[in-house]
Amino acid sequence: AVDVEDAMKDMSKSYRLVMKDADAASLKKDLTTLRAAAVEAQSGVPGNMKKQAPDSTDRKTFAEGMKKLIAQIDVAIKLTDEGKVPEAKAEAAKLKDLMNEYHAKLGV
Numbered sequence: 001a002v003d004v005e006d007a008m009k010d011m012s013k014s015y016r017l018v019m020k021d022a023d024a025a026s027l028k029k030d031l032t033t034l035r036a037a038a039v040e041a042q043s044g045v046p047g048n049m050k051k052q053a054p055d056s057t058d059r060k061t062f063a064e065g066m067k068k069l070i071a072q073i074d075v076a077i078k079l080t081d082e083g084k085v086p087e088a089k090a091e092a093a094k095l096k097d098l099m100n101e102y103h104a105k106l107g108v
């Protein structure tokens with residue numbers, strides 16, 4: 001089974017690299033790795049929700065947040081593909097806002 005916490009830790013590593021990247025090639029590589037880790041996290045059930053029904057409020061909030069996070073990663077990837085590195089990094093910075101919002105909602 002997918003360990004959401006491990007996938008989140010991988011996301012954290014990639015996110016730090018993304019925010020240090022200065023060129024489109026590195027940014028693309030690290031955003032792609034971040035996306036893969038986010039898709040993995042999305043496919044799992046967080047440790048504190050394993051006993052909850054799939055339609056519980058927390059599980060739905062987790063699903064909603066991961067969908068938004070991946071959509072926001074895709075916004076940054078698209079700008080990177082267009083060579084708009086500062087714009088891509090500005091959009092990537094918003095991933096942290098989503099993290100803070102959903103970690104707070106889910107008490108993690």
Ligand code: HEM
Nearest residue numbers: 004005008009011012046047062065066069095099102108
């Ligand atoms: C770039 C964005 C994000 C990063 C870097 C990130 C990072 C992390 C890290 C490092 C942990 C582990 C905390 C620990 O050490 O115990 C964690 C846990 C967790 N995060 Fe995130 N997170 C992000 C976005 C999100 C979003 C959007 C959600 C909800 C939709 C979320 C939900 C959770 C949950 C539920 C856990 C607990 C997992 C478990 O214990 O099984 N995170 N996150």
